[in-house]
Amino acid sequence: MASSTESEKRGPDRRGLAIAGAVLLACGGLVGYGVLNTEEKPEPAAVPTAEVTYEVTGTGTVEISYAGGAGNGAVVVEKAITLPWKKTVQVPVGSSPSIGVILDGKGGEAGCTLAVRGKHVQRATAAGTYGRATCAGPELTATTS
Secondary structure, eight states, rough: OOOOOOOHHOOOOHHHHHHHHHHHHHHHHHHHHHHOOOOOOOOOOOOOOOEEEEEEEEEEEEEEEEOOOOOSEEEEEEEEEEEEEEEEEEEEETTOEEEEEEETTTEEEEEEEEETEEEEEEEEEEEEOOOOOEOOOOOOOOOOO
16 A cells, blocks of 8 residues: 655655745845945034143143043043143033143142133143142033134
8 A cells, every 4th residue: 555645746845945045045135235235334423623722831840631632522631741831622512621730749830721712711820839720611612712
């Protein structure tokens, strides 16, 4: 009694293989598109900035910390600076520019000034051993002058 059904005579069901092949091909296409996609992505919008000039005059050696050294508003600290010193940086709109000065253990005298877009904003003076001064400006806006 060797009767076989009709499906056994045809061999394996090829529909399953065809579906698996189609799915595999679709996945490969998506992976290939992701790898080969060379469209340029848009640049992030530039953050508007304002030009800020910090200046420290006087005598002695100081530590200076100021906002905006990397153009992103981050605070930069410079140590063992012999005066005078001056730096112009771009500070992001929405930030408040500031500079802090600390004289070393030998003392001296130092004055800091802060200018935004070329206009004087503040001045302060430090004197004596470890004397301190801070100059700070208001939050920068697109129209701060």
